[in-house]
Amino acid sequence: MGSDDKFLLIRNYDLFAHITDEEYEELNLAHHFIEAGKGDYIYFDSAYHNKLYFLKGGTIKIGYVGEDGKEVIKEIIRQGEVFGQFTLERNNLNGEFAQAYKADVSLCAFNIDDFEKLLKTKPAIGFHFTKQVGQKLRKLESRLLNLLNKDVKTRLVNFLIMLAQEYGNKTANDEQTVQNFLTHEDIAQLIGSSRQTVTTLLNELEAAALVEVSRQQIKIPSVKKLQKSLAVS
Template sequence: MGVDEQLLLIRNYNLWSDISDEEYEELNLIHHFIEAKRNEYLYFESHLHNKLYFLKEGYIKIGYIDESGREIVKEIIRKGEVFGQITLERNNLRGEFAQAYKGNVSLCAFNIEDFERLLQQKPGIALRYSKLVGHQLKKVETRLVELLHKDVRSRLAGFLLQLINQEIKPGSTAVVSNFLRHEDIADLIGSSRQTVTSLISEFEAAGWVFFTRKTISVPDVKALQKLVAVG
């Protein structure tokens, strides 16, 4: 990928959208740009991590290996989201891995010390970063609350609503890319693959959602919202 293409990807990221050309050069953003191939690890549990990653293209799988050796998915990071040391602490990701998922990925990576200096220099970026992290933490909090207080049907409905949130428009079907295995969804909502597969079939039979190999479409958002409310 050429320098111009890299700069275009960086500009398309909300955090850097208001930065001038001079500031791009001053902050040396282009040198923080990296790419990773499908299934490549950005970090793994045996490493110490002091980096922050902003995902520009693709998907990142965040997970860990349990005592039985099974891979557990904690989160799927999508374009426009941040992962790694998002609280700007040091070496607190032991046991966690981040892996390029479903395809190649493009990212912007910072050492914690470098990013802290950047936030001190650019208060506007600091404000946008705090909002970005707050939004992601809110999603995690919502999922934890649902895990504690909702049944699995409601949790699946809530997860799907979170997934399509930015695509919801009154009177139209919300459609997103289908980048998730049923096993991944099960990990993310605290269920089993068999249960998730059964519930998806139930939702499809009711006309609430439709899964294909490439897309997830939700023609009946209100039905899912009702499930979450009563679950």
């Protein structure tokens, strides 16, 4: 990728949208730009990994390898989100990995020390970064609350609604359409269930005309009706 393309990608990211051309050159942001192919690991053995990443394009899978040797998905990162040591702590990723998922990815990577220096010299970037981290923490809190003391159907419905709120496009009235970047296995791991159960429940929701799921998209004809379905289930 050429330097002009990197410049446009980085400047289109909310965090760096307000810097001047001179600041872009001064901060040497292009130096922090990296690309990875589908299936490549951004990091794997993260015990001493002290970087944070801003995803410019593509999708990242965050997970860990369980005692049985199987991968477990913790989170799916989409374009515009931050991952890695986003709290600016050190050595606390506890063995998680980050992998380019389904397609090539482009991102900005910073060592914690370098990024802390950047925040000290550019308070405006620090302000936007604080907002972004706050949004991420609220998202993680919502996911955690969804896993507590709720049956699988409730967790699935709440997950679909959160998905629509975060990534959906409102097409008509209360209808939401989301690009489908998740398999049934992905959803199962993210809500603490099994693929078979998720498939069964999605089929039930489709039969009730509450969702429409294809490989390309997930459509919720009415978010309100989907939410109300929990009260009568």
